[in-house]
Amino acid sequence: MSDLNALTIAEARDLLRKGDVTSVALTEACAKVIDGAGRLNAFVHPTPDLALERARAADARIQAGDAPAMCGIPVGIKDLFCTEGVPSQAASGILGGFHPPYESTVTAQLRDAGAVMLGKLNMDEFAMGSSNETAVYGPAVNPWRVDDRDLTPGGSSGGSAAAVAADLCLAATGTDTGGSIRQPAAFTGTVGIKPTYGRCSRWGIVAFASSLDQAGPMTKTVRDAAIMLTAMSGHDPKDSTSADLPVPDFEAMLTGDIRGQKIGLPREYRMEGMPAEIEALWSRGAEMLRDAGAEIVDISLPHTKYALPAYYVIAPAEASSNLARYDGVRYGHRAALGPGEGITEMYEKTRAEGFGAEVQRRVMIGAYVLSAGFYDAYYNRARKVRTLIKRDFEEVFAKGIDAILTPATPSSAFGLGEMANADPVEMYLNDVFTVTVNLAGLPGISVPAGLDGKGLPLGLQLIGKPWEEGALLNTAQVLESAAGFVSKPQKWW
Amino acid sequence: MSEIDLETARKVAHLARIKVPDDNLPALAQDLSRILTFMEQLAEVDVEGVEPMTSVTPMRLKRRADGGSDGNIQDKVLANAPDAREGFFAVPKVVE
Numbered sequence: 001m002s003d004l005n006a007l008t009i010a011e012a013r014d015l016l017r018k019g020d021v022t023s024v025a026l027t028e029a030c031a032k033v034i035d036g037a038g039r040l041n042a043f044v045h046p047t048p049d050l051a052l053e054r055a056r057a058a059d060a061r062i063q064a065g066d067a068p069a070m071c072g073i074p075v076g077i078k079d080l081f082c083t084e085g086v087p088s089q090a091a092s093g094i095l096g097g098f099h100p101p102y103e104s105t106v107t108a109q110l111r112d113a114g115a116v117m118l119g120k121l122n123m124d125e126f127a128m129g130s131s132n133e134t135a136v137y138g139p140a141v142n143p144w145r146v147d148d149r150d151l152t153p154g155g156s157s158g159g160s161a162a163a164v165a166a167d168l169c170l171a172a173t174g175t176d177t178g179g180s181i182r183q184p185a186a187f188t189g190t191v192g193i194k195p196t197y198g199r200c201s202r203w204g205i206v207a208f209a210s211s212l213d214q215a216g217p218m219t220k221t222v223r224d225a226a227i228m229l230t231a232m233s234g235h236d237p238k239d240s241t242s243a244d245l246p247v248p249d250f251e252a253m254l255t256g257d258i259r260g261q262k263i264g265l266p267r268e269y270r271m272e273g274m275p276a277e278i279e280a281l282w283s284r285g286a287e288m289l290r291d292a293g294a295e296i297v298d299i300s301l302p303h304t305k306y307a308l309p310a311y312y313v314i315a316p317a318e319a320s321s322n323l324a325r326y327d328g329v330r331y332g333h334r335a336a337l338g339p340g341e342g343i344t345e346m347y348e349k350t351r352a353e354g355f356g357a358e359v360q361r362r363v364m365i366g367a368y369v370l371s372a373g374f375y376d377a378y379y380n381r382a383r384k385v386r387t388l389i390k391r392d393f394e395e396v397f398a399k400g401i402d403a404i405l406t407p408a409t410p411s412s413a414f415g416l417g418e419m420a421n422a423d424p425v426e427m428y429l430n431d432v433f434t435v436t437v438n439l440a441g442l443p444g445i446s447v448p449a450g451l452d453g454k455g456l457p458l459g460l461q462l463i464g465k466p467w468e469e470g471a472l473l474n475t476a477q478v479l480e481s482a483a484g485f486v487s488k489p490q491k492w493w
Numbered sequence: 494m495s496e497i498d499l500e501t502a503r504k505v506a507h508l509a510r511i512k513v514p515d516d517n518l519p520a521l522a523q524d525l526s527r528i529l530t531f532m533e534q535l536a537e538v539d540v541e542g543v544e545p546m547t548s549v550t551p552m553r554l555k556r557r558a559d560g561g562s563d564g565n566i567q568d569k570v571l572a573n574a575p576d577a578r579e580g581f582f583a584v585p586k587v588v589e
Contacts, residue, residue, distance in 0.1 A: 101569040197549050211549060240554045309532045320509060327510070329582050334575035343585050348512035360511050364521070365528055367509040381535050383545030388538065390549065424524060425531045441549030466550065 004029035006167040009073050009224040016062050016072045023062070023072030027055035027116050030074045034118060034168050039493040042163040044079060044137045045087045046119035058114040070231045071114025076163045076172035079120045080127055081107045082204040090206040091135035092125045094354025095332045104204025105236045106173065106215045113231045118169050122159025125356045126323065127180055127208045130430035131419060132158030134358045142188060142413050143489040146454045151413040154184030160218045161188040165489060171219040171228050175205060177212045178311055179434025182446035185218055186408035186459025189448040189487060191480070192218045193225045193473070196466045197441035198243035201236030209318035212438040222447065222477040226250035229469060245467060253470030258478050259293030264401040268304035269433060271410065277452050278407045285405055285449055285460040288482035289475070299401060301392040304436060306385050311435040312428055313369050313382035320366025326354060361424060390440040397465050403475050406433050408446040408459035433461060443469045445476045448485040457487070497525040
């Protein structure tokens, strides 16, 4: 048997049920490697004692014969999820010291299913970033490298991706507003799915852009993503946008049969200046699906080009509203005031001290596009363009397309600090293949599909129809098996 | 190219309730200008007759009874406050 921390969820579940391994042993194995992985800066608030307590309870439950699939499985939780009594600060200084007195619905569902939380994972501040470099904790580091440079694990769910790729946990939660699950999954050779908007409850997840945010699993295999997504999904009366639809057993939908499925390749995703390696990977992915019996169809999503600018109006607008609550009154940081300073200075100094540069930038952009005189020109226009972007997808699905194949990212992982002097807009280009999916509310999954010339992982993205995560995961698993990606980062940390 | 001048940058910072020292205003104005220029591509799109999106999934939001679902948790509500006194959040003097 391989090291316990290197197991997949499915393998660990089967061993737990057979009595060949205990949750305590799995949890101790993970806690040990987390201890030795400080260099990766993935776990920023480890909770080893709580984990052992939950592992013991899970073992008792498994012995009693009542064990859901996630029971006893050690997982990491992105710092964006509020976890009762455990620091939850969205990687922001403004939430320093915050201990939520409640548990987010998604983590409560995982906890109630018996999953064992190992601790909280690094991320970009308030999920705003594509490199994990905006975190108050400093960046998480990609376990993949090609020389002595530290590479980004991507963002915003960079800690989750690094932890899963380095086998510090069996799986992790992530969230995705513009690509924050799929881009880090692609950069680390892991699997990440953003489900349909409304599939997972947003309650208790620190809000960034409420009309775009969705939680999802980050795992080592597509099968694991199916198992974990089933446990995370479902209607929640506390989130009025969560869908009151039955949650299928996604794992049971992995038949391996995609014969007759129509897979669309959108011509607008063939970006100018796209690296030849990405283009070649994309073509290989299409061939693999064709060899498995799918029909490959060229399609057009004409408004693709406008997705990024629309996103960078809508997301900051919603963020400026959501982040208004961080005012130094009810929780988190409050700035010290000088003599004669009043409540306005308290707000302004607290937010200047508590928010990092990128968060400040986005909150201000949001305030600008929502301000009198600009609301129609920017915010309303962006929402109209969003309608058109969604319509593009509806039209191709109406023509019988079952799923869409695209690259996940425009490049492999880049070096930490490499984009430090870049224009903010250059960093935003990381999201070019992923934001459309959030704007249209669709499910999207990143699957590791190969290594680039430098030896770094690359991912392909599959986009599915609303509420059809089962079919999407099935296609993703076919792609996963055909690509046969089995590489693991060499341990250097 | 959208130009944000120093005065507009100062105004936006105040709208967002973020203190920006005067020395940092030129860099902020430049960043905001670049981002807004990027967004101006949206002006090319023909949006005549298009409804702005209000809900990405075609579903009616659930209604619930207009009542409390919890309560009597004052301690929990105040537990994370930077300054809580006598059962209230305390803030600097608001009215002279």
